[in-house]
Amino acid sequence: MALFGTDGVRGLANGPLTAELALTLAQATAVVLGQGRIAEARKAAGKRLTAVIARDPRVSGHFLSAAVEAGLASSGVDVLDAGTLPTPAAAYLIGDIDADFGVMISASHNPAPDNGIKIFARGGVKLPDEVERRIEEAMGGEKLRPIGGDVGRVERFSDAEDxxxxxxxxxxxxxxxxxxxxxxxxxxxxxxxxxxxxxxxxxxxxxxxxxxxxxxxxxxxxxxxxxxxxxxxxxxxxxxxxxxxxxxxxxxxxxxxxxxxxxxxxxxxxxxxxxxxxxxxxxxxxxxxxxxxxxxxxxxxxxxxxxxxxxxxxxxxxxxxxxxxxxxxxxxxxxxxxxxxxxxxxxxxxxxxxxxxxxxxxxxxxxxSVMTVFPQVLINVRGVERSRATDADVLAGVQVAEAALGDSGRVLLRPSGTEQMVRVMVEAASHDDAQRIAEELADIVRG
Incomplete structure (x- = not known):
C-alpha cells in the first residue's frame, strides 16, 4: 500500500505513524529534495539546505516534529521550527524566506489521536505524485550522513507568526x-x-x-x-x-x-x-x-x-x-x-x-443569494467493487435518472479511491426528489 495519500502521510499517531517512520521519511525527503539545480548550487557554494517545520496543537505533534527535525538535521538540513501555525502559514513561510522545502505536522480535520506529515516543495507548493513516489522509495535506500560542522542546525523561527x-x-x-x-x-x-x-x-x-x-x-x-x-x-x-x-x-x-x-x-x-x-x-x-x-x-x-x-x-x-x-x-x-x-x-x-x-x-x-443551492444527497454504497460505477446496468440506471431530472438536477457516481465503495450523489430541485433518486441508484449499485 502506498504511504502517501491524497494529502501527505496520515494515520494514528504511534499506530502506523510512528516516530521511527517520521524520522526515516524526513531523511528520505532530504535525499530527494536535496537534488535539483538550485539545491545543488547551494551545496556547491558550501551552504546547507533549509526547511521550515510547523505543526498543529495535537500532543503527538511534539514527538513527530522532533523526529522530523532529527531526520532533517542529521541529513545536513538546517531546520527553522515555526511552532504551532496553520498549514497555509507553513506553506507561505517556505516561499517567504526562500527555504528549500517544508514540513507540516497535522491531520487537518481528523480527531486528535490521528496525525499526519505534509511535505511542501520550494515555494510552498504540494509535491507531485512522482516526487512522493521517489521519497517513498528513498526510505529504503542510503541516507545522507554528514559529520562535524556539516550537520544541520535546529532553530526557533521566532517571527514566523508575525x-x-x-x-x-x-x-x-x-x-x-x-x-x-x-x-x-x-x-x-x-x-x-x-x-x-x-x-x-x-x-x-x-x-x-x-x-x-x-x-x-x-x-x-x-x-x-x-x-x-x-x-x-x-x-x-x-x-x-x-x-x-x-x-x-x-x-x-x-x-x-x-x-x-x-x-x-x-x-x-x-x-x-x-x-x-x-x-x-x-x-x-x-x-x-x-x-x-x-x-x-x-x-x-x-x-x-x-x-x-x-x-x-x-x-x-x-x-x-x-x-x-x-x-x-x-x-x-x-x-x-x-x-x-x-x-x-x-x-x-x-x-x-x-x-x-x-x-x-x-x-x-x-x-x-447570488447562488441558489440545489438539494444534494450523497449515499456511500459500501462493500461493492469500485468497478460497479461503470457497469452497464448502473450506467443505464444513471441515464434514466438523468432523463427524469432534465436540467433541474444531476447525478454523479464516483468510486472511492481507498475503499470498496461507490459514492452516489444526486442533486435535484427538491430534497425529496434527490433522496428518492439517490436511493434508487444505490439499490442498483448494490444489485
Whole structure:
C-alpha cells in the first residue's frame, strides 16, 4: 500500500505513524529534495539546505516534529521550527524566506489521536505524485550522513507568526471596521493567529474553540461541527461566523441568522467580487465535480466560467497552475486564492469574505443569494467493487435518472479511491426528489 495519500502521510499517531517512520521519511525527503539545480548550487557554494517545520496543537505533534527535525538535521538540513501555525502559514513561510522545502505536522480535520506529515516543495507548493513516489522509495535506500560542522542546525523561527499575519493583512482589499465576527478555531492551529489578525483588520471579534490542550482539536468545534458557531453568532448578534478546521486550511461560514454558508457559496461571493475588480484571471473559477449545480448556474449568470476537476484540492491546485487561474476550491471550504497562497487558507478566505461584506455593506445572506443551492444527497454504497460505477446496468440506471431530472438536477457516481465503495450523489430541485433518486441508484449499485 502506498504511504502517501491524497494529502501527505496520515494515520494514528504511534499506530502506523510512528516516530521511527517520521524520522526515516524526513531523511528520505532530504535525499530527494536535496537534488535539483538550485539545491545543488547551494551545496556547491558550501551552504546547507533549509526547511521550515510547523505543526498543529495535537500532543503527538511534539514527538513527530522532533523526529522530523532529527531526520532533517542529521541529513545536513538546517531546520527553522515555526511552532504551532496553520498549514497555509507553513506553506507561505517556505516561499517567504526562500527555504528549500517544508514540513507540516497535522491531520487537518481528523480527531486528535490521528496525525499526519505534509511535505511542501520550494515555494510552498504540494509535491507531485512522482516526487512522493521517489521519497517513498528513498526510505529504503542510503541516507545522507554528514559529520562535524556539516550537520544541520535546529532553530526557533521566532517571527514566523508575525510574518504570516502581516502577509494576511497586506492582502486585504478593505478593512473590517464595523463588523462583528465570531471565530471558531477548532481548538486548532489558528487559535492564536486568526483572532489576532481579524482584530488587527478592524473587526470586533468573539472567539470560541480557541483553547487547545493537545487532545481537544476538532472535538465538537470547527468546520466539521458548525452548531456551536451558529448558536454563538445568534446569541451575540454578530454579523458573521467563520469556522476553521484543525490546521486552518478550510473556511466555512454562517450568516447572522445562523444559516450555513458552504465553500461553494463562499467561492461564488469571492468570484463575483474578483471579477468586478478585474482580479479573476480569465473570468474563471476552478471547482471539483462535487460542487453544487447551483454554483455552475450562478457563475454562468455572472459571465464566469467554471472549470471542473476531480475531488481533492491538489487537483484544483494543479488545474489552477496549468491555467494561471486566481481562484478555486472545494465545497468543503478549501478555497485557494493563488495571488496570496499556494494552498487552501481558511484565515485568508475568511478575511476576504468579511472584507467583501464590509466593502459592500451587504449581509452575508444577501451576498450568498447570488447562488441558489440545489438539494444534494450523497449515499456511500459500501462493500461493492469500485468497478460497479461503470457497469452497464448502473450506467443505464444513471441515464434514466438523468432523463427524469432534465436540467433541474444531476447525478454523479464516483468510486472511492481507498475503499470498496461507490459514492452516489444526486442533486435535484427538491430534497425529496434527490433522496428518492439517490436511493434508487444505490439499490442498483448494490444489485
Amino acid at each position: 510574518r504570516y499575519a502581516i502577509h494576511l493583512l497586506a492582502s486585504l482589499p478593505h478593512r473590517l471596521d464595523g463588523l462583528h465576527v465570531v471565530l471558531d478555531c477548532a481548538h486548532g492551529a489558528a487559535s492564536g493567529v486568526s483572532p489576532e489578525t481579524f482584530r488587527n483588520a478592524g473587526a470586533k471579534v468573539t472567539v470560541i474553540g480557541a483553547d487547545p490542550d493537545g487532545i481537544n482539536i476538532n472535538d465538537g468545534y470547527g468546520s466539521t461541527h458548525m452548531g456551536r458557531l451558529a448558536a454563538e453568532v445568534v446569541r451575540t448578534g454578530a454579523d458573521v461566523g467563520i469556522a476553521h478546521d484543525g490546521d486552518a486550511d478550510r473556511c466555512l461560514a454562517v450568516d447572522a441568522t445562523g444559516a450555513f454558508v458552504d465553500g461553494d457559496q463562499i467561492m461564488a461571493i469571492l468570484a463575483v467580487a474578483m471579477k468586478r475588480d478585474g482580479r479573476l484571471k480569465n473570468d474563471t473559477l476552478v471547482a471539483t465535480v462535487m460542487s453544487n449545480l447551483g454554483l455552475h448556474r450562478a457563475m454562468a449568470a455572472q459571465g464566469i466560467t467554471v472549470e471542473q476537476t476531480g475531488v481533492g484540492d491538489r487537483y484544483v491546485l494543479e488545474r489552477m497552475g496549468e491555467g494561471g487561474f486566481s481562484l478555486g476550491g472545494e465545497q468543503s471550504g478549501h478555497v485557494i486564492m493563488s495571488r496570496y497562497a499556494t494552498t487552501g487558507d481558511g484565515v485568508l478566505t475568511g478575511l476576504h469574505l468579511c472584507a467583501e461584506m464590509a466593502r459592500t455593506g451587504r449581509t452575508l445572506a444577501d451576498l450568498a
